[in-house]
Amino acid sequence: MTGLKGEMSGLKGEMDVLKQDMTKLKEENTTLHSQVVLLQQAMVEERSTRQTVVEELRQEVRRRTASSDRLQGDGEEVASLKADTCDKCDAISTYDVITPTTEEAGLAGGDVREAAPQWAPAIYLLDHELLKMVLSKMDCWEMIRARRVCRRWRSAVDDIVDDCRRELTDQKTRGGEVSTPATSLELVLKAQDQPKLTELRAPTAxxxxxxxxxxxxxxxxxKANLRGFKLRVSALRRLARANASSLRELTLQAGISDWQLEALLEPLKALERLDVSPPVDSSGKWLRLLPKSLRRLDITGSGMTEAPLNVPRWPTSALDVSIQQGTDTLLDQVAVLATRTVTGLAIWGWQ
Structure with missing residues (x-):
């Protein structure tokens, strides 16, 4: 009995120790849970702050560049990435912000001077690396426009471009030629580095x-596949005029408007193949602008968003027309092609 009592006493002591350990574990678990909650709150706040800063940056870029849009063309904006470099050895102030008057002078050819900020948003408190991170999250076009705001932002954008160019060079070194650009900036650099580029596609990512x-x-x-691009009449017209004699195949996205379609087709004189999805309310005027060189016309229905069927075709010296998900209105409009030699007309899924 004495031995049993001793064992019971020992077990009781161990139970007391276990109870103390359990109490400590509960306290630690409570503390850990509190820390997880705080971390989650911090992540939400950080994400919200980042979104606020990026949106603030976008609004600031739009505001700062709006007054100078008439002074600098779209092409000059992108070309300056390659031709215009800022002296990164210069001392660049954290508040190196240019006023509208100074900005206009700089765009007109004058010196861009440092000036005291007229506002104090959070984006001007970011260091260089954080500013690069925020700028890199913007739409590529807006990021490039951000170079106008001040020398500090221009330096950050130029560093982003340099980093991207360096990464592309490393990819080529490791595994050969990079085929399709993954981002808009990669596409910009590819177009600049390959002036004789023969095929255009939107970035994959x-x-x-x-x-x-x-x-x-x-x-x-x-060849130009414009699916995945944000289209503007001015850009379409410039692209068409610059490639009027070379462009043979053109693929357009669903939702393109009549006036965009007309602006694009009018200059093209050597086009041989066109894949298009005209708008639901199309007037059909674009059909009269089709060049005489056209040999294949694929219409994937008015406003159709799904991928067209891949239908085998035969080479022809005249015009071969294919229509998927067409309407009576579209058929009436296509009748204008009766003045041309049409060797094939295929219709699928009539609505």
Whole structure:
């Protein structure tokens, strides 16, 4: 009995120790849970702050560059990435912000001077690396426009461009030629580095790439797939004029408007293949602008968003027309092609 009592006493002592350990674990668990909650709150606040800063930056870029849009063309904006360099040895103030008057003078050819800020948003408190991170999250076109705001922002954007160019060079060194650009900035650099680029496609990792980024640097295109690009009439017109004699194949995204379509087709005189999805309310005027060189016309329905069928075709010396998901209105409009020699007409999924 005495031995049993001793064992019971020992077990009781161990139980007391276990209870103390359990109490400590509960306290630690409570503390850990509190820390996790605080961390989650901090992450939410950080994400919210980042979104606020990026949006603030976008608004500031739009505001600061709006007054100078008439002084500098779209092409000059992108070309300056390659031709215009700022002296990074200069002392650049944290508040190196130019006023509208100074900005206009700089764009007109005068010196860009440092000036005291007229506002104090959070973005001007960021160091160089954080500023680069914020700028790199912006739309590529807006990021390039941000170079106008001040020398500090221009330096940050130039560093982003240099980093991207260095990464592309490293990729080529490791595994050969980089085929399709993944980002808008990579596409810009590819177009600048390859002035004889023959095929244009949107970046694989992004949507709504602004066509203005490459409209003035592509002059020898033979194929252009504009799906995934953000289209503007001015950019379409410049792209078409620059490649009027070389462009043979053109693929357009669903939702393109009549006036965009007309601006693009009018200068093209050597086009042989066109894949288009006209707007639902199309007037059909674009059909009268089709060049005589056209040999294949694929219409994927009015406003159709899904990928067209891949239908085998035969080479022809005249015009071959294919229509998917067409309407009676579209058929009436296509009748204008009766004045041309049409050797094939295929219709699928009539609505």
């Amino acid at each position: 992004e949507t709504d790439t602004d066509l203005r980024l490459v409209a003035d640097t592509c002059h020898a295109l033979e």
